[in-house]
Amino acid sequence: MISSQSESRKWLGTPIRVDARPGHLWFPTLHSLGGEEVLCIAAVSADQPQGIWPASAYLSRDGGRTWQGVPEISRYALASVFIGPRDILLLPYELAPASPGDSRTATALGTRITLDNSGTVTAIPQPVQFAGLPRAVTNYPHGGLCMVTGSNVIGLAGGTLFTTLYGRFIGEKRYSLLGMVSYDHGCHWSYRAQVANAEDFSDTQEGPSESSIIIFPEGTLACIYRIGSGMGQNYH
Numbered sequence: 621m622i623s624s625q626s627e628s629r630k631w632l633g634t635p636i637r638v639d640a641r642p643g644h645l646w647f648p649t650l651h652s653l654g655g656e657e658v659l660c661i662a663a664v665s666a667d668q669p670q671g672i673w674p675a676s677a678y679l680s681r682d683g684g685r686t687w688q689g690v691p692e693i694s695r696y697a698l699a700s701v702f703i704g705p706r707d708i709l710l711l712p713y714e715l716a717p718a719s720p721g722d723s724r725t726a727t728a729l730g731t732r733i734t735l736d737n738s739g740t741v742t743a744i745p746q747p748v749q750f751a752g753l754p755r756a757v758t759n760y761p762h763g764g765l766c767m768v769t770g771s772n773v774i775g776l777a778g779g780t781l782f783t784t785l786y787g788r789f790i791g792e793k794r795y796s797l798l799g800m801v802s803y804d805h806g807c808h809w810s811y812r813a814q815v816a817n818a819e820d821f822s823d824t825q826e827g828p829s830e831s832s833i834i835i836f837p838e839g840t841l842a843c844i845y846r847i848g849s850g851m852g853q854n855y856h
């Protein structure tokens with residue numbers, strides 16, 4: 621337990637600068653490649669619907685002490701699937717209809733990242749699909765769906781993966797939060813359950829959205845999510 625402000629400063633250690641530049645460089649996410657190798661990916665565009673989110677990526681080979689740019693990775697990713705040492709799948713962030721007019725099956729390109737023994741990074745586009753959404757999802761003007769990956773990925777029994785999506789269904793003004801499962805290392809996801817409904821949060825700014833999930837040793841699955849910005853919008 622951290623019991624004082626001085627102990628807190630001591631615990632955090634010395635800040636390390638990954639990068640600094642004018643303009644957008646935000647929403648950083650960390651993705652473990654196993655061992656001391658870690659990817660940091662940051663968005664470099666405005667926070668608005670745009671389909672593909674451009675990003676800058678950085679690799680640390682020493683547990684975050686030093687960083688170097690990775691030009692091979694140019695798409696933003698909030699979540700990733702750990703496939704094996706030095707092998708991960710970065711899930712796409714913003715999703716689109718799998719086919720024209722289909723607003724209950726979403727897809728987008730993720731990125732399969734591998735790091736070989738010489739330290740060379742390979743980035744290969746990987747289609748990722750989210751199927752069986754319970755209702756039709758609102759479309760963005762640019763042709764995408766108002767549905768994004770908004771959480772971490774955890775493993776359940778038998779190799780099943782679990783994550784959440786959040787977005788707006790047609791006719792609703794607020795987000796809903798959906799639970800999704802995958803049986804093939806994150807390439808295909810199917811709807812499992814609605815975690816939190818927009819209709820239950822009519823007094824909030826946004827409704828249930830960005831979340832974090834964890835599974836406890838006895839099997840309890842917990843999810844914490846935000847419902848809007850500002851002091852009056854507590855997490856649930």
